[in-house]
Amino acid sequence: MHLAELNRGERATVIGVAQGEAFCHLCSLGLNSGAEVELVRSLSRNSLLIVRVDGFDIALRGDTAQTVKIRPERAQ
Amino acid sequence: MSTAVLPEPAVRTAADGYRTVGLIGPPNVGKTTLFNRLTGMRQKVSNYSGVTVEHRSGRAKSGQTVIDLPGVWSLTPESEDQKIAVGVLRGTQPGVVRLDAVLMVVDGTALHRYMGLIAEVLACGLPTLVLINMADELVARKGYIDPLAVARELGAPTALISASKGTGMEAVTRFLNGEHAAAQILPVLQAGGNAASGCATDCNNLTKTGAYRRPHHSRFTREFDRWALHPVVGPILCLLFIVTAFQIMFRMAYPAGTALTNGLSAIGAAIGRFIPDAVLRAIVVDGIWNGIASILGFLPTILCMFLVITILEDSGYMARAAVIADRTMGRVGLNGRSFLPLLSAYACAVPAIMATRAIPSKRDRLATILIAPFMTCSARLPVYALLIAAFIPARPLLGGALGLQAVTMMALYAVGLLAALFTAKLMNSTVLKGNASLFAIELPNYRLPRLRTVALAIYDRSKVFLKQVGTVILVLNLAIWFLSHMPFHNGTPSDVAGSYLARIGGWIEPALKPLGLNRTVGIALLTAFVARESVVSTLATLYGSVNAGAALRAEIGLAGALALLIFFALAMQCTATLAVVRRETNSIKWPIIQLAYMTTLAYTASFITYRIAIALHI
Numbered sequence: 001m002h003l004a005e006l007n008r009g010e011r012a013t014v015i016g017v018a019q020g021e022a023f024c025h026l027c028s029l030g031l032n033s034g035a036e037v038e039l040v041r042s043l044s045r046n047s048l049l050i051v052r053v054d055g056f057d058i059a060l061r062g063d064t065a066q067t068v069k070i071r072p073e074r075a076q
Numbered sequence: 077m078s079t080a081v082l083p084e085p086a087v088r089t090a091a092d093g094y095r096t097v098g099l100i101g102p103p104n105v106g107k108t109t110l111f112n113r114l115t116g117m118r119q120k121v122s123n124y125s126g127v128t129v130e131h132r133s134g135r136a137k138s139g140q141t142v143i144d145l146p147g148v149w150s151l152t153p154e155s156e157d158q159k160i161a162v163g164v165l166r167g168t169q170p171g172v173v174r175l176d177a178v179l180m181v182v183d184g185t186a187l188h189r190y191m192g193l194i195a196e197v198l199a200c201g202l203p204t205l206v207l208i209n210m211a212d213e214l215v216a217r218k219g220y221i222d223p224l225a226v227a228r229e230l231g232a233p234t235a236l237i238s239a240s241k242g243t244g245m246e247a248v249t250r251f252l253n254g255e256h257a258a259a260q261i262l263p264v265l266q267a268g269g270n271a272a273s274g275c276a277t278d279c280n281n282l283t284k285t286g287a288y289r290r291p292h293h294s295r296f297t298r299e300f301d302r303w304a305l306h307p308v309v310g311p312i313l314c315l316l317f318i319v320t321a322f323q324i325m326f327r328m329a330y331p332a333g334t335a336l337t338n339g340l341s342a343i344g345a346a347i348g349r350f351i352p353d354a355v356l357r358a359i360v361v362d363g364i365w366n367g368i369a370s371i372l373g374f375l376p377t378i379l380c381m382f383l384v385i386t387i388l389e390d391s392g393y394m395a396r397a398a399v400i401a402d403r404t405m406g407r408v409g410l411n412g413r414s415f416l417p418l419l420s421a422y423a424c425a426v427p428a429i430m431a432t433r434a435i436p437s438k439r440d441r442l443a444t445i446l447i448a449p450f451m452t453c454s455a456r457l458p459v460y461a462l463l464i465a466a467f468i469p470a471r472p473l474l475g476g477a478l479g480l481q482a483v484t485m486m487a488l489y490a491v492g493l494l495a496a497l498f499t500a501k502l503m504n505s506t507v508l509k510g511n512a513s514l515f516a517i518e519l520p521n522y523r524l525p526r527l528r529t530v531a532l533a534i535y536d537r538s539k540v541f542l543k544q545v546g547t548v549i550l551v552l553n554l555a556i557w558f559l560s561h562m563p564f565h566n567g568t569p570s571d572v573a574g575s576y577l578a579r580i581g582g583w584i585e586p587a588l589k590p591l592g593l594n595r596t597v598g599i600a601l602l603t604a605f606v607a608r609e610s611v612v613s614t615l616a617t618l619y620g621s622v623n624a625g626a627a628l629r630a631e632i633g634l635a636g637a638l639a640l641l642i643f644f645a646l647a648m649q650c651t652a653t654l655a656v657v658r659r660e661t662n663s664i665k666w667p668i669i670q671l672a673y674m675t676t677l678a679y680t681a682s683f684i685t686y687r688i689a690i691a692l693h694i
Contacts, residue, residue, distance in 0.1 A: 025436060028102065028149035029518055030189050043307060048402060050305060050519070055293055056186065057301065059399040060516035061406070 003031075003051065003068035006039040012070040013037070023067075029058045031068055093253040094176035096141045098164055100197060101181035102190060103147030104520075106209040110181055110239035111144040112532050114248070131172075140252050142179075143172065151196040165200045177203040179248065184208040184221055184236065185291050194230060204232050205251040211236035211244065217521075219291030226288065240526050297392070297521045304396045314400045317393070318419065321384045329380035329423075330454050337373035341366055355564060363557040367550050370610070375542075377454055379534055381423045385416065385431060386533040390525040395517050402515055408497050409504030411437075411515040414444040418496070421451035425653045429660050430537060439508050443500055445660060446670055449653050450496035450646065452489045455608035459644055460488055462612050466625030467637040484641075491645045495677065556603060573618060577602060591643065591679070592636035592686045597628075604649045611644075635689035643682035648674035 006012060014035040017026050030053040031037070040050040040057060047062050099114075101107045115134025132144040145164055146157035163169030165178070180197050182190040187208065198204055206226070214221060227234035233251065237244030303309045344365035351357040388394045394416060402412030413435045421428035428448045435441040452460075464481050471480040560577040581599035588598050600614040619627040632640065648654070648671050657667040 025149075025514065025516055028189070029516055030186065032189075032192075041305070043305065043399070043403075047406070048399065048515075050301075050399075052293075054188065055290055057293060057298075057519040058516060059305075059395070059402075059519055061402070061411075061514065064514045064516050 001070055001072060002066045003037065003039075003070050004049065004062045004065040006037070006051075006070070006072070008039050008041060011036065011038045011073040013073070015069040015071050017069070018067040026060075026064070026068065029060075030054055030056060031058075037068075037070060093138065094140055094203070096143065096173050096176050097136075097252060098143050098145050098175040098178045098202075099181065100145045100161060100165070100178060101147065102149050102183070102193060105147075105181050105183040105190075106239040107144065107147060107181045109529060109532075110179075110207070110209065110237070110248075111142060113239055113242060113245065114142050136252060138249055138252050141173075143175070148193070150193055151200075165197070165202065175202055177205070177251070179207055179251070180204050181207045181209050181239075184210050184214040185217065185219060187221065187226075187288055188290065198230065198232055205248070206230060206232050206234040207239075207244075207248065208234065208236050209239050212238040212241055213521075213523075214291050217291035217294060218289075220289040222288070240528065294521045297519075300522060301396065301519065304393070305399060310396070310400050314397050317388070317397070321419075324380060324384065329376045330457070332376040333373040336376060337369045340369035340372060344369065358561060362561075363554050364550075367554060367557065375538065377423050378427045379538060381420050381427045382534045382537050383530065385420060385427075386530045387525045388416075390523075390529050392520045392522045395519050398517055399519070406515075408500040409508075410443060410500055411440055412517065413515070414440060417444050417448060418451060421448040421453060424453050424455070425449040425451070425650065426656050427537065429653065429656045432660065437514065442661065442666070443503055443508055445657055446503065446666070447496040447499050449648055449650065449670070449674065450492045450499065452492045452645065453608070453650075455650070456488075456644060459604075459608060459611050460485055460641065462615075462625055463628075463637050463641055466629050467634050488641060488645050491642065495646055495681075499673075499677075556605065560599075560603065587679075590686070591639045591682045592632055592690075593640060594631055597632065597636075597640060601643075601647075601649065604644075605651050608644075608649055635686055638689050639682045639686035642685045643678045646674060646678035646681055648678075 001012075003012075003014075014031055014033050014037060016033050017023055017031055035054050038052040040052050042049050042062075048059060049062060049065050050057055050059050051065070099107055099111055111132065111134065114136045116137070134142050134144075136142050143164065145161045148158045148161045150158065151162050151165070152158065160169060164172050164175065167174035178197060178200070180194060182194065194206060208221060208223065208226070211221070221236065223234045223236050235244055235247035235251075237248065304313060344361045347365070348357045348361035351360060385394075388397070398412035398415050400412075401415035405411050405414055414432075416434070417428045417431040419428075420431050425448050428451070429445050432441045432444045432448070435444060464484050468481050468484050472478075473480055473483060556577070559580070560575045562576050578595075578599055581595050581602060584598050584602075585595045588594065596615070596618050599618060600611045603614040604611045615628065628637070654667045654671060657670060658664060661667070
C-alpha cells in the first residue's frame with residue numbers, strides 16, 4: 001500500500017520510499033521508514049495531499065506520494 | 077567599511093584556534109542567519125569554480141574564515157550542492173582551503189530528521205560542534221531537548237543556540253578558539269529555560285537519547301491552514317496577498333524609482349555645467365551618470381519585491397501559496413515552487429530570476445528562468461501607457477465599469493502570461509522533456525517575520541544586483557550611448573538621428589516594414605535593450621517633441637501600434653535580464669537561446685497582428 005491510498009484521517013507507518021528522483025527530497029521531509037503519517041486532507045481530487053509526518057505537515061503531489069510505501073495502522 | 081574585501085585566510089588567528097571553519101547543515105535551519113551573525117558584513121559571495129553553486133565565506137569576529145557550505149540533506153554526492161559539500165569537507169574541492177573544523181547546524185524542532193546527516197558529517201573526522209538551532213522555538217512549542225544526552229549519543233560537543241536571537245553564541249566562539257579538543261565528549265549546556273520541565277523520556281527511535289521530545293505543530297498554524305489550504309478560500313486569500321503586494325509595488329516602489337532616476341539626472345545635469353568640454357560632459361553626464369541613475373531606478377522595485385518575498389517566506393505563507401498554485405503550474409509541466417519567481421517577474425525579471433534559486437529541481441528552475449521575462453514587468457508599463465494613450469480611444473465598456481484602454485492593458489498582461497504558459501508547455505515536450513516534475517514541500521509553522529532576516533535578505537540581494545548585474549548594465553548602457561552619439565562632429569556629439577545607432581536602425585528597417593513599423597521605431601527598439609522604458613524618451617528625442625504619441629499616430633497608424641505593442645509584450649529586450657540569466661545559468665547558451673526564441677516569437681506574433689489589423693481595416 002502506498003501513501004496516496006490513505007483516506008482522510010487515516011494513520012500509517014512508512015515502510016520505505018522507492019529509489020528515484022524524489023527519494024532524497026522526501027527523506028528530507030521526514031518520510032523515512034518508521035515515520036508515522038496521517039492524511040490531513042487531499043486537494044483537487046487527490047492530486048495534492050496534505051500529510052502529517054511525525055507531527056509536521058507537508059504537501060505533496062499524489063504521484064509523488066505513490067513512491068512512499070506504508071503500513072496502515074489497523075493492520076499493525 | 078571594507079564590505080567587499082575579505083582578508084586572506086592565511087592571517088594568524090587566536091592562539092591554538094581554528095583558521096578555516098566550515099558551516100554545514102540542511103537548508104532552512106538558520107545556517108545563513110548564523111553565518112551572518114558570525115561574520116557580520118565581512119562576507120564575500122562568489123561561485124565555486126565551474127558551477128552555479130554559491131560560495132559564501134566571511135571572517136568571524138574572532139578571526140577565523142567561515143565557509144558557508146551549500147545546504148544538504150545527505151552527503152551522498154547526488155546533486156551538485158552535495159558534491160561540493162563533500163569535496164569541501166574532505167578537502168578535495170579545488171580552490172577551497174582545507175577545513176580545520178566544522179560547525180554543524182540542525183533545526184532543534186525536527187532533530188530526528190537530521191541524525192543521519194549528523195552521523196555522516198561526524199564520520200568525516202573533522203573536529204565538529206553540533207549546533208541545535210531554534211532552541212527558543214523548541215521550548216516555546218513545548219518541546220524538550222537535553223544537549224548533554226545528545227552529545228553523549230553523538231560523541232561530539234553539542235550546544236543549543238538561537239541564531240536569530242543570538243543566544244548560545246559564546247559556545248560557538250569558544251569552539252572556534254579551540255577550547256574544545258577534537259572528538260572529546262564535551263557538551264556545552266545552555267540555559268534554555270526548559271531544564272525544569274524535566275521530561276526525560278522520548279519515544280523517538282531516531283535520537284534514542286531519551287532526552288528529546290518533539291514539539292507540537294502550533295495550534296494557530298493548524299487552524300490557519302484550514303483556511304489557507306481550503307479549496308475555495310485558499311486561492312482567494314492567496315489572490316488577496318498578491319493584489320496587495322502589487323499595489324505596494326506599482327503605487328509606491330515604481331514611482332519612487334522613477335523619482336530617484338529623475339532626481340539623479342537633475343543632479344547630473346547640475347554637475348555637468350561645471351564640465352567645460354562638451355564631449356567629456358556628454359560622456360560623464362549622459363553616458364555614465366545617467367546610466368547609473370537608470371540602474372538605481374530599478375532599486376526601489378527590487379527592494380520592495382524582496383521585502384514582500386522575504387516577509388511571505390519568513391512568515392511561512394509562501395509554502396501554502398506554492399501548494400495553491402501547484403495545480404495550475406502542473407498543467408504546463410511546472411510546479412508550485414515556480415509560482416513565487418513568476419509572480420516577482422511582474423515587477424522585474426531580474427530579481428525573479430534570482431529568486432529561482434529556491435527551486436530544488438534544475439529542470440524546473442531552468443524552465444522558470446526561461447519563461448520569467450514573458451511576464452509583464454514594470455518597465456513595459458510606460459511604453460504600454462504611451463501607446464495606449466495615443467492609439468486606443470477612451471471608450472467606456474460594460475456601462476462604464478471598465479474602459480477600453482484598461483482592457484487593452486489587461487489584454488497585454490494576458491498575452492505575456494499566455495506566452496509564458498505556452499513556452500513552458502512547449503519546453504516540457506521538447507528541450508526539457510523528462511520525468512514529471514516532483515512536488516513535495518514542508519508547511520512550516522507560521523511566525524512573525526524577523527526584522528533581521530528580512531533586512532539581511534534585502535541587503536544581500538540588492539548587493540548582488542548592484543555589483544554583478546549593475547556593472548554589466550553599465551557597460552552595455554555606455555556602448556549604446558556611444559553608438560547613439562557617435563560620430564562626433566567638431567567635438568560635439570551628433571544627435572540620435574545622425575548617429576551610428578540611426579544607421580543600424582536603417583539596416584533593420586526592412587525587417588520592420590512587414591510589421592508596419594518605421595526606422596524611428598526601430599531606433600527606439602534598439603535603445604530599449606538598455607532599459608525598456610527608454611523607448612519613450614528616445615521617441616520623444618527623435619520626434620523632437622514631448623508628445624511623441626501624436627507624431628507616432630501620424631506615422632504608423634493603429635495597425636502598426638498594435639503590432640508594436642505585441643512585439644514589445646513578447647520580445648526579450650533587456651540586457652539586465654540577459655546578464656542575470658547568463659549569471660544564474662552559468663552559461664552563455666541559455667541567454668542566447670532565450671533571446672533568439674523570444675525575438676522570433678515576438679516578430680511572428682507581431683506580423684500576424686499587423687496582417688489581421690490591416691485585413692480588418694483597423
